[in-house]
Amino acid sequence: MFLVSACVALAGAEVIDRIAVSVGNAVSSAAKRATADRMVEQKLVRRELELSRFPAPDASAVEAEWNEFRKQRYPEGSALERALAEYGITEQGVKDALLWQLTLLRFIEIRFRPGVQVSDGDIEEYFEKDVRPAAEASRPSQSTSLEDYRDRIRETLTGQRADVELDNWLKEVRQRTEIVFHEEVFQ
Helix, strand or coil, rough: CCCEEEECCCCCEEEEEEEEEEECCCCCHHHHHHHHHHHHHHHHHHHHHHHHHHHHHHHHHHHHHHHHHHHCCCHHHHHHHHHHHHHHHCCCHHHHHHHHHHHHHHHHHHHHHHHHHCHHHHHHHHHHHHHHHHHHHHHHCCCCCCCCCCHHHHHHHHHHHHHHHHHHHHHHHHHCCCEEEHHHHHH
């Protein structure tokens, strides 16, 4: 049995989540702890979304993602239903997970990406260090130009730096929030 209790120390302690999951003996205590950490982070983000009244994506966005997934991975009509049944999940469960992913991506896009700066020097350094060697190794007979990769590199670096900003924000929020892990359940 695995129990995570997260408490918030803002204007008095308030329980924000209590989760119990049976995971069996095959899961290590480190894996249980890592899962608990991810769950706490998700709860902190969800709390921020609620407090800031962050708008959820439209259902049409979820439907579009769902339809694209279905088309690419399960073009036969009944194959998806069999896979869902095999894993014991529902179509609505998958759509709910898609909605969370889209919401999280939008939150990161709006909250952290605008403050990210990527200079031409950063792009050139990434190209020389990472892209050029990989491109030349995979296609030795073709020339490799920075201009062919500039936009993708800028997007990659922006995404990486937005992730760092998210991590920094989560660390800050965790410091302001009392989170109690009952270590005995991780054994």
